[in-house]
Amino acid sequence: MQPGVAPAPVEPIKVAGPADPKKRKLRFRGSDRARLDQKEPWIGWIFSAPAVLGLVVFLVIPIIAAVWVSFRDWNGLTSIFDSDPVGLANYRELLIDDGVRRTDFAISLRNNFYYVAGVVPAQTILAFVIAVVLNQKFLKGKGFFRTAYYFPSITSSIAVTLIFVFLFQTNGAINQVLPIQDIDWLDNPRGLIHNFLGVLGVEDGPAFLTDNEFMGLEYWDWLAGPSVAMVAFMMLVTWTTAGTLMLIFLAGLQNISPSVEEAAIVDGAGPVQRFFRITIPLMRPTIFFVVTLGLIGTWQVFDQIYAGSGGDPRKTTLTPAYLIYVQAFTNSKAGLAGAIAVILFVIIMFFTVVNRKVIRDTGDL
Amino acid sequence: MVATAKTSKRALQSSSMSRESGPKAIAKRLVGYVVLTFFALVFIMPFVLSAATAFKTLPDIQANPVSLVADPAFGGWTTEGIEDLNSSRVNLPRWTLNSVIVTVAVVLLRITFASLAGYALARMRFPGRGWIFALVLAVQAVPGIVLAVPRFMVMKELGIINTYVGMILPLAFDAFGIFLMKQFFEQLPRELEEAAALDGASTFGTFRFVMLPLAAPGLIALTILSTQGTWNEFLHILIARIGNPDLTTLPVGLAGLTAAFGQAQPWNTITAGALITIIPIAIVFFVFQRYFVQGTAASAIKG
Numbered sequence: 001m002q003p004g005v006a007p008a009p010v011e012p013i014k015v016a017g018p019a020d021p022k023k024r025k026l027r028f029r030g031s032d033r034a035r036l037d038q039k040e041p042w043i044g045w046i047f048s049a050p051a052v053l054g055l056v057v058f059l060v061i062p063i064i065a066a067v068w069v070s071f072r073d074w075n076g077l078t079s080i081f082d083s084d085p086v087g088l089a090n091y092r093e094l095l096i097d098d099g100v101r102r103t104d105f106a107i108s109l110r111n112n113f114y115y116v117a118g119v120v121p122a123q124t125i126l127a128f129v130i131a132v133v134l135n136q137k138f139l140k141g142k143g144f145f146r147t148a149y150y151f152p153s154i155t156s157s158i159a160v161t162l163i164f165v166f167l168f169q170t171n172g173a174i175n176q177v178l179p180i181q182d183i184d185w186l187d188n189p190r191g192l193i194h195n196f197l198g199v200l201g202v203e204d205g206p207a208f209l210t211d212n213e214f215m216g217l218e219y220w221d222w223l224a225g226p227s228v229a230m231v232a233f234m235m236l237v238t239w240t241t242a243g244t245l246m247l248i249f250l251a252g253l254q255n256i257s258p259s260v261e262e263a264a265i266v267d268g269a270g271p272v273q274r275f276f277r278i279t280i281p282l283m284r285p286t287i288f289f290v291v292t293l294g295l296i297g298t299w300q301v302f303d304q305i306y307a308g309s310g311g312d313p314r315k316t317t318l319t320p321a322y323l324i325y326v327q328a329f330t331n332s333k334a335g336l337a338g339a340i341a342v343i344l345f346v347i348i349m350f351f352t353v354v355n356r357k358v359i360r361d362t363g364d365l
Numbered sequence: 366m367v368a369t370a371k372t373s374k375r376a377l378q379s380s381s382m383s384r385e386s387g388p389k390a391i392a393k394r395l396v397g398y399v400v401l402t403f404f405a406l407v408f409i410m411p412f413v414l415s416a417a418t419a420f421k422t423l424p425d426i427q428a429n430p431v432s433l434v435a436d437p438a439f440g441g442w443t444t445e446g447i448e449d450l451n452s453s454r455v456n457l458p459r460w461t462l463n464s465v466i467v468t469v470a471v472v473l474l475r476i477t478f479a480s481l482a483g484y485a486l487a488r489m490r491f492p493g494r495g496w497i498f499a500l501v502l503a504v505q506a507v508p509g510i511v512l513a514v515p516r517f518m519v520m521k522e523l524g525i526i527n528t529y530v531g532m533i534l535p536l537a538f539d540a541f542g543i544f545l546m547k548q549f550f551e552q553l554p555r556e557l558e559e560a561a562a563l564d565g566a567s568t569f570g571t572f573r574f575v576m577l578p579l580a581a582p583g584l585i586a587l588t589i590l591s592t593q594g595t596w597n598e599f600l601h602i603l604i605a606r607i608g609n610p611d612l613t614t615l616p617v618g619l620a621g622l623t624a625a626f627g628q629a630q631p632w633n634t635i636t637a638g639a640l641i642t643i644i645p646i647a648i649v650f651f652v653f654q655r656y657f658v659q660g661t662a663a664s665a666i667k668g
Binding site: 160173176296328 | 477491492512624
């Protein structure tokens with residue numbers, strides 16, 4: 001800020017010694033704090049340099065390059081500088097041109113959309129309910145329960161996916177415990193909405209849904225809902241994430257002053273009224289944060305799919321994140337994968353902004 | 366108006382709620398514990414069942430998938446599933462070694478880089494400081510999967526694909542760690558640095574011998590969260606060692622297990638592998654639980 005001043009304070013500090021009371025006195029002047037901050041501005045850079053260099057190389061450059069890669073015909077095997085620029089060809093292949101790539105992308109978007117629509121509300125509500133119960137003053141042993149709920153969150157996503165695949169086997173624990181007919185969870189590609197309509201006797205879609213298509217996928221297939229297999233993954237992720245979200249809610253609940261609650265009790269508000277009129281409005285910022293985290297996380301689901309299904313059965317657990325991996329590293333279409341990544345980023349941003357608007361606009365706060 | 370009288374009476378009792386008695390309070394408490402216990406079972410039983418499964422024979426698992434006890438009719442308890450973790454297809458000792466190498470290296474580098482940068486951002490005024498902090502916040506907002514391909518490109522151009530360096534270095538730079546350490550350093554009193562400066566300590570000396578020891582709780586929190594995150598890291602390692610099975614870590618090795626065995630899944634081996642991956646982090650978690658809780662709270666405050 002004041003480059004001329006900077007070097008001056010360096011001297012007295014370096015020669016500082018108890019023998020010189022005059023200089024010592026100088027150092028306690030009001031401006032001294034500022035001088036300490038400003039001495040040798042390059043030291044700040046030396047301290048920050050390794051971190052900044054690393055962040056630039058492994059985060060900033062990839063962020064910038066993400067868009068650049070999507071405009072190239074890169075196979076991921078040779079240097080990207082040997083690849084040809086192809087303009088919008090990768091995006092055309094994903095969004096416009098007929099073919100398996102566009103259909104796969106459409107299927108992955110559909111799958112992930114239903115996944116998000118199921119997991120985000122489920123994990124948010126489950127975490128909120130558990131946090132509210134754990135926050136009750138009349139219960140003891142909360143530390144134990146909190147640990148139990150939080151534990152799955154800190155474990156390896158791959159390890160718990162394998163455990164869930166085991167539990168969801170047709171002759172596995174889930175079917176044994178559930179008092180219903182055995183379900184072939186992980187092998188069942190039927191969409192939930194199709195299943196529901198099937199119960200009502202509607203097996204095939206009406207002509208206007210089956211004759212028309214968008215991005216190579218019939219309207220009827222867009223409306224299939226999450227497959228039974230995808231529902232198993234939705235349960236898995238709800239189960240692993242709820243603990244973390246519960247902790248965040250718990251921190252928010254503990255910030256609500258007890259006097260607010262007591263005032264409401266004095267005013268005659270019942271528990272239900274207090275929950276909807278006090279707890280939820282006061283928790284609105286935390287709910288927003290948790291839903292945002294959920295949206296960002298669920299649109300990136302990868303680990304569970306990789307270890308649990310590889311997109312099967314019949315591509316109904318294929319997600320854009322998994323498709324990025326397959327296109328880049330199995331099909332040697334890294335440029336195309338880059339384009340999926342850019343579109344996925346736009347989708348995530350879109351949902352985050354919409355969420356912000358919805359939570360703001362519905363609140364009276 | 367009867368209700369008002371009743372609730373205001375309850376309000377008077379609210380300070381001693383935990384000692385509330387009467388049939389209604391007991392029923393309320395009972396419902397609370399039933400709900401809590403139900404969820405505790407849902408969250409913990411999969412691990413308990415996996416632990417039992419790891420020590421059962423395959424026919425036993427087939428016949429009694431929910432039993433927590435091995436059936437003597439099918440051979441009783443066995444370690445044959447665990448023994449298969451060291452075979453031609455499953456090289457668990459190697460995966461564990463790689464996981465340890467990567468985790469230790471990443472954690473050491475992270476605490477070094479994050480504490481240096483966090484201290485500079487917390488206590489030093491220098492041109493560009495605001496930009497660095499903005500950078501630290503901005504890069505945290507970008508979803509990891511979006512960066513997978515371009516980050517692979519950078520690693521490829523640097524020639525570090527299929528090396529430990531490529532597995533370790535990109536994970537060593539962690540914006541959240543810098544943010545966390547900055548928060549911790551900001552809480553420390555400035556008088557200590559001034560006193561150290563008076564005694565003739567250099568800037569680095571003040572940082573290393575005065576401030577860093579005081580920031581120990583922050584360092585421990587960062588160490589624990591980084592250990593957990595790196596040990597469980599999947600996508601980056603998968604891509605960084607794309608063609609080299611010798612560099613496989615536990616999560617990457619596990620992810621290939623079901624595919625490696627095809628149709629007949631050896632569930633005792635698979636659940637054993639999953640638990641061996643989970644146990645080290647579980648131990649860290651039970652010993653240092655409050656740091657996990659703090660870390661989650663810190664990430665919430667940030668947002």
